[in-house]
Amino acid sequence: MPTIKNKSIITKTKLFKVEKLDIEFENKVHREYEVISGTGYGAVMVMPILNDEFYFIKEYAAAVDDYSLTFPKGKIDEGELILDAANRELQEEIGFKSTMLKHIYTLDLAPGYIDHKTYIILAEGLSPSKLPGDEPEELIIEKCAKQNLSSFLNENKNIDSRALAALYIYKYGLNNVK
């Protein structure tokens, strides 16, 4: 395994921390890396399924200045359990709560340069329940039957890579939460 010889914080903003790492590889080669980490507790992404339909949301995505298609998701609050965060986001973003939440995968966004975990949660057993959210405007909810996903996804742009990864994880039964 490579060894972290030195680690220093270059800068820290409200949401992000950028660090510089000096890494020594087993062959004694040294390399400097810049890596980002969030300043919070990670995020949940919830895949809600009801009557063989997936529930997606469309929301304004500031980094690309356009609307983006994704699953209900959000930051985990301090001290909050992963599944509680998932059920809260579900109620805030699509107006459902779930009695069958399952954490199936912990996803690494881009492990080479971002230390950010997204917990992928499958949500079945849905029933209406609304909590007030902190969204600046009403989210658009889009449903899609499982068998129509390909054409639905081809019609949408700015899809969050994690939503596509989550669909692969679901479809092929991947599970890294043993």
Add this chain to the structure above:
Amino acid sequence: MPTIKNKSIITKTKLFKVEKLDIEFENKVHREYEVISGTGYGAVMVMPILNDEFYFIKEYAAAVDDYSLTFPKGKIDEGELILDAANRELQEEIGFKSTMLKHIYTLDLAPGYIDHKTYIILAEGLSPSKLPGDEPEELIIEKCAKQNLSSFLNENKNIDSRALAALYIYKYGLNNVK
């Protein structure tokens, strides 16, 4: 559409830029966002297929301080064409060149807070050809037959979310490069 009322750079490092955006939504609600963008020209991720096998790489991922499974990938150099970058990375990282490269998708990593595009390139028509890379140590190449992907992926940890997204894109014929 929401309007960007103000945009300022909070900090800039060698690799990253963090900006603060003041967004006004159509309902006149204002919200501040912090977003990250890379300082380069985006990245390619290449899916090499030979004899019904995918070629993956395992490389040290500094942000999680562990080895990560992903596809051959790397930054696009200034002035470099996307497919040229893909063919260069292929030769540097797995020792093959391709005569059948196809840009099938432009992937958004996490459009809510990172403006980073990864160009997903399918690479067939492979033949041996090696270029020297800039890796600090030899990359580990892992092949997997298409029909064994689920068990292979379940045995690996720290998988780049973009590799899972790319597999979904490939499997379901998604294409946002018209």
